[in-house]
Amino acid sequence: MIMAEQHDVLVIGSGAAGLSAALALAETKRVLVLAKGDLRSGSTAWAQGGIAAVLDAGDTFENHIRDTMVAGAGLNRRETVEFVIERAPAAIDRLCQLGVPFNQDGADLHLTREGGHSHRRIVHVDDATGWAVQAALLKAAEENPNITLLPGRACIDLITGRNGEKFSGEGRVWGAYALDEASGKVEKHLAKATVLASGGAGRVYLFSTAPRGATGDGIAMAWRAGCRVSNMEMMQFHPTCLYNLEVKNFLITEAVRGEGGHLLHPETGHRYMADYDPQRMELAPRDIVARANDDQIKRYGLDYVHLDISHQPPEFVKQHFPTIHEKLLGLGIDMTTQPIPVVPAQHYTCGGVLVGLDARTDLPGLWAAGECTESGLHGANRLASNSLLECFVFGEAAAKDILDNWDDLSDPPAIKDWDESRVTDSDEEVVIKQNWTEIRRFMWNYVGIVRTTKRLERAAHRIKLLKDEVGDYYGHFRVTTDLIELRNLLQAAELIVQSALSRHESRGLHYTLDYPETDLIARDTVLVP
Numbered sequence: 001m002i003m004a005e006q007h008d009v010l011v012i013g014s015g016a017a018g019l020s021a022a023l024a025l026a027e028t029k030r031v032l033v034l035a036k037g038d039l040r041s042g043s044t045a046w047a048q049g050g051i052a053a054v055l056d057a058g059d060t061f062e063n064h065i066r067d068t069m070v071a072g073a074g075l076n077r078r079e080t081v082e083f084v085i086e087r088a089p090a091a092i093d094r095l096c097q098l099g100v101p102f103n104q105d106g107a108d109l110h111l112t113r114e115g116g117h118s119h120r121r122i123v124h125v126d127d128a129t130g131w132a133v134q135a136a137l138l139k140a141a142e143e144n145p146n147i148t149l150l151p152g153r154a155c156i157d158l159i160t161g162r163n164g165e166k167f168s169g170e171g172r173v174w175g176a177y178a179l180d181e182a183s184g185k186v187e188k189h190l191a192k193a194t195v196l197a198s199g200g201a202g203r204v205y206l207f208s209t210a211p212r213g214a215t216g217d218g219i220a221m222a223w224r225a226g227c228r229v230s231n232m233e234m235m236q237f238h239p240t241c242l243y244n245l246e247v248k249n250f251l252i253t254e255a256v257r258g259e260g261g262h263l264l265h266p267e268t269g270h271r272y273m274a275d276y277d278p279q280r281m282e283l284a285p286r287d288i289v290a291r292a293n294d295d296q297i298k299r300y301g302l303d304y305v306h307l308d309i310s311h312q313p314p315e316f317v318k319q320h321f322p323t324i325h326e327k328l329l330g331l332g333i334d335m336t337t338q339p340i341p342v343v344p345a346q347h348y349t350c351g352g353v354l355v356g357l358d359a360r361t362d363l364p365g366l367w368a369a370g371e372c373t374e375s376g377l378h379g380a381n382r383l384a385s386n387s388l389l390e391c392f393v394f395g396e397a398a399a400k401d402i403l404d405n406w407d408d409l410s411d412p413p414a415i416k417d418w419d420e421s422r423v424t425d426s427d428e429e430v431v432i433k434q435n436w437t438e439i440r441r442f443m444w445n446y447v448g449i450v451r452t453t454k455r456l457e458r459a460a461h462r463i464k465l466l467k468d469e470v471g472d473y474y475g476h477f478r479v480t481t482d483l484i485e486l487r488n489l490l491q492a493a494e495l496i497v498q499s500a501l502s503r504h505e506s507r508g509l510h511y512t513l514d515y516p517e518t519d520l521i522a523r524d525t526v527l528v529p
Contacts, residue, residue, distance in 0.1 A: 047130025072379020380508020
């Protein structure tokens with residue numbers, strides 16, 4: 001067992017939420033940031049679209065609040081929506097100070113528009129905003145002497161009183177056990193405060209735009225430690241993921257529709273969004289567009305639908321979408337003259353660990369921010385480009401609350417080393433691969449864009465059988481990143497299915513044929529460990 005140096009604060013995750021928290025904390029505290037895999041391998045770097053913020057004189061906070069609430073089908077918590085949106089301009093200012101090279105429109109920042117937004121309010125760096133934001137945050141963190149960045153660390157479980165040398169039932173969090181992926185050794189990382197910023201659970205589905213590591217680790221760890229989770233059934237499916245057998249998970253940003261792209265039946269050329277949402281057409285919220293695409297594919301036996309922006313001038317397309325244009329050209333598709341074949345794919349986890357405006361979870365010593373949380377911002381469907389914004393605002397909210405209450409935080413007690421005395425190296429890695437594939441396939445087929453109670457019950461039955469199998473495997477063999485992820489993936493799947501079964505209505509991203517109506521009162525689905 002390796003005992004790493006104790007830091008003041010442990011941050012799990014090196015994306016926008018984690019690094020925002022770390023940078024705010026590091027002014028006075030020593031911060032350790034753990035990342036599974038590479039420091040840039042999280043979801044932040046994959047975000048193409050941009051960041052929503054009211055910066056134009058013709059726009060208002062109230063407009064942005066209303067758009068967010070409409071997209072969220074009323075399940076949002078208004079105080080959270082106001083809290084985040086009113087802090088958006090300041091968040092953009094801080095990113096500019098960090099050197100994020102946002103596109104300019106003369107002296108002002110260029111604003112684009114995306115589905116569900118009533119005004120142009122998306123600041124962006126071409127069509128690769130996330131990559132630029134990740135680079136700027138990481139550069140600032142690497143240059144800060146109070147921040148230690150440790151890549152290649154797969155967190156296994158949060159450390160609580162039950163891990164103490166003097167056993168306690170206290171749920172207070174003191175850090176986490178993590179696997180050093182290079183050495184295969186398990187380390188314990190202790191801290192007075194822990195910030196969970198580990199991203200979503202997108203890889204629980206067969207088709208997802210999420211990166212490989214989005215396996216619900218933080219949500220599963222927090223649940224096992226005793227945190228409530230909320231609205232896990234609200235899984236957002238992006239309407240337009242590139243359909244290509246060579247390239248998986250390449251997202252075609254919402255902004256292509258925002259700048260005039262049409263969705264067409266690939267054989268007839270019919271612009272079918274007029275049949276689903278005649279007023280908003282392609283600018284309808286993601287859940288409506290994703291269901292329309294899914295319906296067209298299933299109804300007509302298609303492999304994909306077409307997204308076409310070739311009616312816009314070629315220079316306009318290249319200027320607005322240089323990354324996508326170049327990527328597609330390499331695959332033999334010229335988006336200035338041809339339609340793009342697209343399919344829906346899982347894109348964002350709207351539910352997660354329940355947090356307040358101070359980013360506190362149910363457990364003392366544990367804060368959380370970003371896609372692993374349910375803060376009340378997104379409700380039943382995330383409005384485009386609100387996700388990075390949530391990361392900045394809640395990352396800083398976590399840091400502020402930790403600093404404001406620092407004197408009340410006590411030092412960690414003596415904690416047990418990770419026990420490997422009763423396990424051996426696995427000689428059956430095929431079990432992990434088989435179960436991983438099985439989970440993702442039945443979740444796509446049974447718990448996808450359109451659901452039924454019977455399908456959900458089938459998924460629940462499969463999860464019950466797999467839990468016994470994976471639990472037995474986990475108890476006998478040394479942990480690997482794949483095993484850690486499989487355990488968390490299965491836990492996330494169970495939470496999604498439990499949440500979906502308990503919601504007897506269709507609202508936002510949760511659409512079930514058995515309960516097609518929407519209840520008059522919006523209620524969160526809250527699961528208690």
